[in-house]
Amino acid sequence: MDGQPSFLEKVPASHVSAVDSSLRPSVSSIQEFEIRKHGTSVGSPEAHISSRLQVSGEAEYTDDAPMPPNSLHAALVLSKKPRARILTIDDSGARSSPGFAGFFLAKDVPGKNMIGPVIADEELFATEFVTCVGQVIGVVVADTHENAKLAARKVHVEYEELPAVLSIEDAIQANSYHPNTERCMTKGEVELCFQSGQCDNIIEGEVRVGGQEHFYLEPHGMLLWTVHGGNEVHMISSTQTPQKHQKYVSHVLGLPMSKVVCKTKRIGGGFGGKETRSAMLAAAAAIPSYLLDRPVKIILDRDIDMMIMGQRHSFLGKYKVGFTNAGKVLALDLHIYSNAGNSLDLSLAVLERSMFQSQCL
DSSP states (O other), X not given: OTTOOOHHHHSOGGGGXXXXXXXXXXXXXXXXXXXXXXXXXXXXXXXXXXXXXXXXXXXXXXXXXXXXXXXXXXXEEEOOSSSEEEEEEEOHHHHTSTTEEEEEOGGGOSSOSEEOSSSOOEESSOOSEEOSTTOEEEEEEESSHHHHHHHHHTOEXXXXXXXXXXXXXXXXXXXXOOTTOOXXXXXXXXXXXXXXXXXXXXXXXEEEEOOBOOOOXXXXXXXXXXXXXXXXXXXXXXXXXXXXXXXHHHHHHTOOGGGEEEEOOOOSOOTTTTSSHHHHHXXXXXXXXXXXXXXXXEEOOHHHHHHHSOOBOOEXXXXXXXXXXXXXXXXXXXXXXXXOTTSOTTHHHHHHHHHHHHTTO
């Protein structure tokens, strides 16, 4: 137009196919393999029990569970500071938000607010201080998932910021460690080997391993409801440890464990990421469900899931290793530091496993 070349005229001929419409034929395939029968299923091409449902999209996960009548959706109010004192919490904006049904804090927990799979060193809802970005301060419930998130965003928290430890190196310098977590494993006379002259080479250095997101396809989620007049809590949850949900929910509600039932039909991936952290989420959602005597569903959006559910630990290793010219390791002095975050959770077991596996050298 107006004497100017068109878009396609500007594109090199070798690139034009990138904007052409194309019809992709349907794809079919076949897999051939030898069947070896030995009187049992061993060696036979047995189909995975859930494979047909999964590949057809018919497999049902936690978020597919039908919502009971009068159900609510939950969203978390999270810390925006790595370390701070909570000065005020203003929920007036949330209370005027569409579909708002309730906002719950630590003062509303009928049982105990301190939780943890091994040591109860973590608050379900932060009270006076927050110790990481994404720490749960409270939970909002509303009539829809989007309305719950909107109301949670309208809760205003005022902080007094405090110095924060943000890396393993910061923690080492500040001598900031979880109590009673130092471990030592010794085998042989390492220093004597270094000094003996047997090692052709001795090198020292550091190695860092970054944290990893488990990245299960299905985010954390659960549906909870009360039965028997509110004296019992049932739930469907995407978790690797239903018994932890039973323990946490009974703990924060002040109920016997026999009054809490958790069912897990299938999970869309976990890889360790749904072992203990999902129990915290169940406990948070259990508070409004129990106090309002209404079903509550909570499904985390991916960004929130990645922020608050923890990852595989990052590590710093400081090593001194002696070895022969043939590559045989004769001596290793290794100091391992693990970023356990603001609560212990299962971090000590992870640290111990890293030490055991280091001995495989």
